[in-house]
Each structure stands twice: as structure tokens, then as C-alpha cells.
Amino acid sequence: MEKREARVFYVQEREGQKAMLIFDAGHANGEIYVYECVKSYSTKEIQEEVKKHLKVNNLVKGTEFTALSTWIEKNYGFPISWKLVSE
Numbered sequence: 001m002e003k004r005e006a007r008v009f010y011v012q013e014r015e016g017q018k019a020m021l022i023f024d025a026g027h028a029n030g031e032i033y034v035y036e037c038v039k040s041y042s043t044k045e046i047q048e049e050v051k052k053h054l055k056v057n058n059l060v061k062g063t064e065f066t067a068l069s070t071w072i073e074k075n076y077g078f079p080i081s082w083k084l085v086s087e
Contacts, residue, residue, distance in 0.1 A: 002028050003027065005026055006025050006026035007023075008021060008023050008082070008084060009022040019037040020034055021034075021035045022034050023035070047059060047067060053071075
């Protein structure tokens with residue numbers, strides 16, 4: 001394969017198959033990674049965990065992205081994110 005535009009594909013859960021993300025970094029002769037959903041978290045659960053971690057009672061409106069990044073970093077390591085736009 002030739003170099004391609006990097007993309008993330010989402011395949012919804014269906015009978016007998018978990019939801020999946022398929023990641024293509026776009027590199028020529030590179031790998032395509034397929035990830036199955038292992039676990040999901042509610043946004044409310046994440047917000048409560050972040051408030052506890054930051055020792056605050058409320059999160060300031062407009063800081064949702066920062067709160068989510070904080071939660072990912074705390075639980076999984078420093079994240080790199082891309083804005084996804086549906087085609």
C-alpha cells in the first residue's frame with residue numbers, strides 16, 4: 001500500500017462482535033491496528049473520578065476535554081488526540 005491519510009474507523013457492536021476501532025497511521029507498508037472494546041466508562045463516572053483526583057467539588061464548564069485528558073493520562077498514560085470528523 002502507498003502512503004495514505006491517517007484514519008480511525010469505528011465499527012459498532014453487533015451480535016457476536018464487540019465494538020472496534022481500526023487505526024491506520026497512513027504509513028506506506030505500515031500496520032493497521034484493530035482494537036476491540038474491552039471496557040466502557042460513563043462520562044459521569046469519569047467526571048466524578050477527575051473531581052476526586054483534582055480535589056474539587058465541580059468542574060468548570062468548558063473544561064470537559066481537559067478533564068477527559070486528565071483521566072486518560074491518570075489511568076493509561078499521556079494521550080495524543082485527534083479530532084474526528086465523520087465522512
